[in-house]
Amino acid sequence: MTPLEQLEVLCRNTISRLFGEGCVSSISLQRTSADFTGDFTLVVFPFLKFSKLKPEETASLIGNELLKSTDIILDFNVIKGFLNIRLQPEVWTKALIALKSDPTRVPTPPVKETILLEYSSPNTNKPLHLGHIRNILLGHSVSEILKKCKQTVIRVNLVNDRGIHICKSMLAWKKWGNGETPESSGLKGDHLVGKYYVLFDKNLKAEIKGLINKGFSEEEAEKQAPLMKEAQAMLREWEAGEKEVVNLWKTMNAWVYAGFDITYHDLGVGFEKTYFESEMYLLGKSTVSEGLEKGVFYREKDGSVWIDLTQEGLDKKLLLRSDGTSVYITQDIGTAIQRFRDFPETSKMIYTVGNEQDYHFKVLFVILSRLGYSWAGNCRHLSYGMVELPEGKMKSREGTVVDADDMISEMRKTAEEMTVELGKSDLSDPQASKILFNRIGMGALKYFILKVDPRKTMLFNPRESVDFNGNTGPFVQYSYARIQSILEKSGQKDFSFGASVSVLEPELQLLRRIFEYPDAVLTAGKNLDPSEVAKYVYELAREFNSFYHECPVLKETNSDLRNFRLTLSGVTGEIISDAMRLLGIECPGKM
RNA sequence: GAUCCCGUAGCUCAGCUGGAUAGAGCAACUGCCUUCUAAGCAGUAGGUCGCAGGUUCGACUCCUGCCGGGAUCGCCA
Numbered sequence: 012m013t014p015l016e017q018l019e020v021l022c023r024n025t026i027s028r029l030f031g032e033g034c035v036s037s038i039s040l041q042r043t044s045a046d047f048t049g050d051f052t053l054v055v056f057p058f059l060k061f062s063k064l065k066p067e068e069t070a071s072l073i074g075n076e077l078l079k080s081t082d083i084i085l086d087f088n089v090i091k092g093f094l095n096i097r098l099q100p101e102v103w104t105k106a107l108i109a110l111k112s113d114p115t116r117v118p119t120p121p122v123k124e125t126i127l128l129e130y131s132s133p134n135t136n137k138p139l140h141l142g143h144i145r146n147i148l149l150g151h152s153v154s155e156i157l158k159k160c161k162q163t164v165i166r167v168n169l170v171n172d173r174g175i176h177i178c179k180s181m182l183a184w185k186k187w188g189n190g191e192t193p194e195s196s197g198l199k200g201d202h203l204v205g206k207y208y209v210l211f212d213k214n215l216k217a218e219i220k221g222l223i224n225k226g227f228s229e230e231e232a233e234k235q236a237p238l239m240k241e242a243q244a245m246l247r248e249w250e251a252g253e254k255e256v257v258n259l260w261k262t263m264n265a266w267v268y269a270g271f272d273i274t275y276h277d278l279g280v281g282f283e284k285t286y287f288e289s290e291m292y293l294l295g296k297s298t299v300s301e302g303l304e305k306g307v308f309y310r311e312k313d314g315s316v317w318i319d320l321t322q323e324g325l326d327k328k329l330l331l332r333s334d335g336t337s338v339y340i341t342q343d344i345g346t347a348i349q350r351f352r353d354f355p356e357t358s359k360m361i362y363t364v365g366n367e368q369d370y371h372f373k374v375l376f377v378i379l380s381r382l383g384y385s386w387a388g389n390c391r392h393l394s395y396g397m398v399e400l401p402e403g404k405m406k407s408r409e410g411t412v413v414d415a416d417d418m419i420s421e422m423r424k425t426a427e428e429m430t431v432e433l434g435k436s437d438l439s440d441p442q443a444s445k446i447l448f449n450r451i452g453m454g455a456l457k458y459f460i461l462k463v464d465p466r467k468t469m470l471f472n473p474r475e476s477v478d479f480n481g482n483t484g485p486f487v488q489y490s491y492a493r494i495q496s497i498l499e500k501s502g503q504k505d506f507s508f509g510a511s512v513s514v515l516e517p518e519l520q521l522l523r524r525i526f527e528y529p530d531a532v533l534t535a536g537k538n539l540d541p542s543e544v545a546k547y548v549y550e551l552a553r554e555f556n557s558f559y560h561e562c563p564v565l566k567e568t569n570s571d572l573r574n575f576r577l578t579l580s581g582v583t584g585e586i587i588s589d590a591m592r593l594l595g596i597e598c599p600g601k602m
Numbered sequence: 603g604a605u606c607c608c609g610u611a612g613c614u615c616a617g618c619u620g621g622a623u624a625g626a627g628c629a630a631c632u633g634c635c636u637u638c639u640a641a642g643c644a645g646u647a648g649g650u651c652g653c654a655g656g657u658u659c660g661a662c663u664c665c666u667g668c669c670g671g672g673a674u675c676g677c678c679a
Binding site (some may be wrong): 328329334365367368463469472480490542553563564601 | 616627675
């Protein structure tokens with residue numbers, strides 16, 4: 012049992028003895044705030060109506076009873092309605108000895124679930140950007156956190172490989188590409204395809220402008236532009252299975268996938284299964300037909316298919332266009348059903364998708380439930396906020412995006428510059444140095460993104476956000492490297508010590524934090540929120556650095572104390588490394 | 603118009619299911635490297651928690667209204 016758990020048991024017994032079983036539920040034990048003396052604080056306000064005493068008197072009464080009933084409490088003090096309790100230092104040192112063998116253990120939950128987690132979900136017409144990075148890092152981290160909470164996680168990607176957007180790239184390449192390939196151009200496949208998407212848009216805009224000058228309205232010009240008509244025709248040919256178009260589509264998508272794979276690899280993420288919308292939309296369409304027969308949906312005069320969601324406080328929603336083609340949500344219905352067929356053991360499905368689609372997912376889940384799928388209630392939308400730049404939103408077509416691959420190489424470069432400038436580690440081995448710069452650069456990027464509450468819109472300032480000091484990934488990594496250095500220099504493997512060593516305040520603070528790790532992980536898992544882990548590991552690293560400064564480890568001559576501090580350092584290091592792993596960040600042993 | 607999200611220090615962000623005097627980092631200013639890695643530590647300064655009510659022993663936190671920002675409600679994806 013952790014020190015807090017021991018105290019909880021004690022409080023429950025004492026409170027129920029004093030005021031009856033009924034008030035046990037209102038026991039609230041929290042960490043004592045830094046300005047007061049104590050390990051934990053019991054808030055006594057809820058018990059006043061039972062004690063019929065003033066807050067101070069009630070707190071003293073409980074404090075004295077606790078003190079009498081056990082020997083784990085050192086002393087207590089009372090401030091207003093707050094009972095601050097100090098445990099015997101030995102309670103902490105004994106708990107540390109017990110923890111040593113498995114410091115990062117998280118308790119097994121009552122039910123183990125199989126969770127299907129979707130993230131990334133790219134379009135195949137352009138390379139990934141910073142917004143995708145947030146999605147990918149979130150998804151990957153949540154999957155690691157859920158696994159840590161002993162859940163089975165199936166990571167899936169959904170590639171939006173069909174539609175007018177990819178036809179635009181294809182058409183532009185056909186017209187102006189001159190057979191250019193990733194090999195011939197030296198461009199990464201997704202960037203090459205993205206180049207033609209931008210080119211299409213540029214030429215389309217010129218056409219529209221020309222038409223407007225000829226007297227067309229803007230709306231009409233967009234419809235009448237020859238390029239747009241050609242792209243639409245291409246989409247129809249694709250749907251009809253026209254060979255040449257399908258082959259080009261396959262070729263260009265393959266370039267894109269090869270490009271994405273490099274970015275995924277750089278980010279250290281992966282998937283158990285990839286779904287393609289081109290393979291899903293037919294199932295969606297047939298499901299809509301079934302729903303139409305069951306009366307879940309209805310058909311308008313023009314042939315379009317709808318569902319009325321006004322009962323749920325939502326609107327009417329289109330499911331099939333009047334020409335019979337499917338819309339986005341049609342594919343999503345099909346995909347959801349297919350996934351539960353592929354993985355029948357799934358008990359929960361999570362979609363990592365931006366908050367601009369909050370409404371879409373509300374609608375999707377209601378539709379699935381109306382269609383009679385019992386698992387519809389176990390679908391969740393992990394909704395996250397947009398990444399904005401100082402000059403505003405990122406827009407692919409206007410080129411105001413931070414490209415993912417550029418971002419990654421930029422971070423590596425900065426890590427290298429910082430390391431050289433600070434005169435750190437020996438850089439004689441270029442291979443090892445490259446790995447080091449990658450870990451530090453990626454650590455900075457990943458931590459920067461993941462430390463923010465997912466649902467919040469976040470600001471990314473290219474100049475200022477790339478920081479390596481303070482509340483950053485490299486700060487945490489650095490703390491870990493310091494720990495490894497101490498452990499190595501100790502020349503020991505075994506750090507046994509007696510529980511009666513004297514413990515200083517920085518050590519106590521570090522100890523308290525160490526035992527909070529499982530809570531941080533469980534909360535992160537429950538809320539699907541990696542920022543909980545980031546916050547925790549930052550506090551832990553900060554407290555370690557304080558300890559590092561005030562309590563010499565290797566210079567300590569008392570071997571019990573020295574081994575206690577070595578244990579404390581080692582355990583802290585293991586937790587830092589484990590927590591960082593949950594964020595997808597690797598900790599170098601030296602930096 | 604309707605629905606949802608957000609509003610905390612100059613900037614970027616914490617603040618757990620209501621608890622003590624609202625916290626970090628960056629930027630600014632002070633100290634600390636002959637002592638386990640100064641990517642560090644210690645400190646100074648910086649706040650009407652958007653505004654106004656309400657709920658109660660207690661509100662940044664919950665409720666209502668308003669103001670400001672964003673998103674969505676399209677035969678877009």
